[in-house]
Amino acid sequence: MLFHVRMDVRIPVDFDPDRADELKRIERERAQDLQRQGKWRHLWRIAGQYSNFSVFDVSDVQELHDIVSTLPLFPFMDIEVTPLCRHPSSIHDDDR
Numbered sequence: 001m002l003f004h005v006r007m008d009v010r011i012p013v014d015f016d017p018d019r020a021d022e023l024k025r026i027e028r029e030r031a032q033d034l035q036r037q038g039k040w041r042h043l044w045r046i047a048g049q050y051s052n053f054s055v056f057d058v059s060d061v062q063e064l065h066d067i068v069s070t071l072p073l074f075p076f077m078d079i080e081v082t083p084l085c086r087h088p089s090s091i092h093d094d095d096r
């Protein structure tokens with residue numbers, strides 16, 4: 001199943017900067033590992049914001065929840081999930 005996910009990262013201004021950098025480093029490793037596994041299919045920065053648009057390819061909504069809720073930056077994210085299904089006019093065979 002494909003899910004469009006918007007993540008808005010909101011780290012408090014008084015949060016320890018070294019700890020924030022460490023969380024971002026671990027988050028990057030996790031995000032890249034999930035991309036290599038094919039589960040995090042797209043990752044786009046929203047221009048001008050500390051936010052991303054992502055597409056996840058997972059077996060069900062429980063797997064999506066398990067992934068996003070264990071991301072290191074999850075405590076600092078607002079997350080919006082939109083389920084996707086195949087568009088009848090799509091020419092891409094992997095849109096499912």
Ligand SMILES: O=C(O)C[C@H]1C=CC(=O)O1
Nearest residue numbers: 009027028031050051052
């Ligand atoms: O930077 C972000 O958008 C938040 C998060 C998502 C992937 C990653 O490396 O960090």
